[in-house]
C-alpha cells in the first residue's frame with residue numbers, strides 16, 4: 001500500500017531542499033521565507049514500499065493567517081497521512097520548537113529533522129538529540145539537507161518509522177495546547193538540550209550587512225548590484241546567443257537547404273522559412289535564458305531578496321504596499337506567473353490584488369528575448385545595453401505608477417510586515433546545475449510545443465492564398481494587418497510588426513519566431529532586415545508597446561485564479577492595453593516632432 | 596524602571612519584552628518569530644526614510660515595521676549589560 005507523509009515546518013527551514021534530496025524532484029528552493037506557496041508531491045521508493053512525500057508551504061503556527069499557510073494547514077487537517085516529517089532550523093530551535101509542540105496536538109506520528117546542522121556547527125551550537133528524543137517522544141535526527149549530511153541516516157529512520165506506522169490516519173482537529181503551557185515546556189527543553197556559546201562574534205552576514213543595509217549606502221548599492229547582475233547576464237549571454245544563432249544559420253545553408261531541395265516550393269518554404277527559421281530563432285535564446293536564470297538563482301538563494309524588502313519598504317509603504325510586493329516585482333523578472341503566486345504571503349486581499357496588478361509590468365525573460373533581439377539589431381553595440389536598461393527602468397516606473405493609482409484602496413487595509421531576515425547563503429553548484437537544467441527543459445518544451453504551433457499558424461496566415469506574395473497585402477495576414485492599421489500606424493508600428501504583436505498576446509516567446517516567419521528570414525538575416533526597415537524611434541516604440549501591453553495568457557489566467565475573480569484580470573488587460581497605446585503614441589509622436 | 600516601546604529603542608540597544616499590545620493574529624505571528632514577553636531583543640539598525648527596523652531576537656534576525664514595533668513594550672537593559680552582537 002502506498003504511504004504518504006508531509007513535510008511540515010516554519011518558512012525557510014529547508015523543507016524543499018530536503019524534499020529534493022529525498023525524492024530527486026526539482027522543487028524551487030530559495031533563501032526567502034514563503035518561496036513555496038503550493039503543494040508539491042513526489043513518490044520515492046523507500047525499502048520495499050512506495051512513499052509519497054508532500055512538500056508544503058511553511059507554517060508559522062497553527063493559527064495560520066496568510067494564504068500559503070492556509071494551504072498547508074488545510075492539507076494537514078483534511079488528508080490522511082502516515083505522519084509528518086517536521087523540519088526545523090537547528091540554529092533557531094528556541095523559537096521553532098513551539099511549532100513541534102503545537103503539531104503534536106494533531107495526533108499524527110511525527111519525525112523531527114533538525115536541519116542546517118552545518119550552520120549550527122559553525123556557530124558553535126550544540127544539540128542534545130537524545131534529550132529531545134526522549135522528551136518529545138519522537139525520533140530526532142540532525143541533518144544538513146543542503147550538503148546531504150545525515151540524510152542517509154534520516155532515510156533509514158524514516159523506513160523504520162513507517163513500518164511502525166503503517167496505517168494512514170486523519171489529524172484530530174481538537175483543541176490546541178495553550179500557548180503559555182507550550183512556552184514553559186519549550187523553555188525547559190531548550191535549557192536542557194540547546195547549548196549556545198556565551199559570546200557570539202559578529203558573523204559574516206553581520207559584516208556584509210554593515211554595508212549592504214547601510215542607511216545611505218544601502219539603496220545605491222542595491223542599484224549597483226542590479227546593474228552588475230544585468231551586465232553579467234548581458235556580457236555573458238549575448239556572445240553565447242550569437243554563437244548559437246551562427247551555428248543554426250550554418251546548419252541551414254550547409255545541410256538543411258540541400259536536403260530539402262527535392263520538395264515542392266511551398267513545403268520547402270513551410271519547413272525552412274516557417275518552422276526552422278521561426279523555432280530556430282527562438283531557440284538561439286536558450287543560452288541567455290540559462291545564464292539569466294542562473295543569475296536569478298544566485299540572487300534568490302543569497303538571501304538578498306529579504307534585504308531588498310527591508311530597503312524598499314519605506315517607498316512601497318507610500319504606495320500602499322510593502323517590501324514583499326517589491327520582491328515579487330523582482331521575481332517577476334524571471335517569469336510573472338510564479339511571482340504572482342508568490343504574493344500569497346501577503347495577507348490583505350486588496351494589497352495582494354494591487355501587487356498582482358503591478359507584476360505584469362515586470363520585464364520577464366520572454367520579453368527580454370524580444371528586446372535583446374531588437375536592441376542588437378537596430379542600435380549600436382555600445383548603445384544597445386543602455387537601451388535595454390532603460391526598458392527595465394520603465395518597467396519599475398510603470399509598476400510603481402500602477403501601485404500609486406491603486407493606493408486609495410490599498411492604504412485602507414493594514415497588513416503587518418514582520419518577517420525573518422535570513423543569513424546570507426551560497427547556492428551549491430549541484431543546485432545551480434539542477435536549476436539550469438530545469439529552466440532549459442522548460443524552454444525547450446515550450447519551443448517544441450506552442451512555439452511550433454504559433455510559428456506554423458503565422459506561416460499559414462502569411463502564405464495563404466499560396467499564389468499571393470508572402471506576407472503581402474493579399475494574404476490573410478495582410479487583411480488582418482489592414483484591419484489593425486488605424487490602431488498601430490500612429491505608434492509607428494508597421495503592419496507586419498502588428499501581426500507579431502497579435503501572436504505575442506499569447507506569449508512573448510512567439511514574437512521573434514513570428515517575425516522570422518513574416519520576413520522569411522531567421523537569425524542574423526532577420527536582424528539585418530529589421531535594421532534596414534526600422535529606425536530607432538519605430539523600434540523603441542515597438543519595444544515599449546511589447547513591454548506594456550500584457551504579459552501573456554498564462555499570467556492572465558494566474559491573475560484570475562489567484563484573485564478569485566475575472567474582474568481583476570479584465571481590469572489588468574484594459575489598463576495594460578491603454579497604457580501601452582498611450583505610452584507608445586506619446587513616445588513616437590513626441591520623438592517625431594522633436595527630431 | 597520605565598518601559599519603552601521597541602520603536603523608541605535606539606539602534607545597538609537591547610531590552611527585555613514585558614508586554615505586547617497587539618491583536619491575536621499579530622501576536623501569534625510575533626510569538627512564532629521569537630517576540631514574546633520575557634525574551635530579550637536588540638535593535639540592529641533601521642532602514643532609510645523611516646522604513647522598518649531590523650531586530651535580533653535570540654538567533655533570529657527580523658524585519659518589523661515601526662508601527663508594529665510600537666506595540667512591543669520593553670524594559671531597556673542597563674547600559675553596563677553587554678548585549679550579544
Ligand SMILES: Nc1nc2c(ncn2[C@@H]2O[C@H](COP(=O)(O)OP(=O)(O)OP(=O)(O)O)[C@@H](O)[C@H]2O)c(=O)[nH]1
Nearest residue numbers: 012013014015016017030034035036058144145146
Ligand atoms: N546552510 C544550510 N542551508 C540550507 C540547508 N537546507 C536548506 N538551506 C538553505 O535554506 C534556504 C531555504 O531553503 P528551502 O528549501 O527553500 O526552504 P523551505 O523550507 O522550503 O522554505 P519555504 O518554501 O519558504 O517555506 C535555501 O537558501 C537553502 O539553500 C542546510 O542544511 N544548510
Ligand SMILES: [Mg+2]
Nearest residue numbers: 015016035036
Ligand atoms: Mg519550500
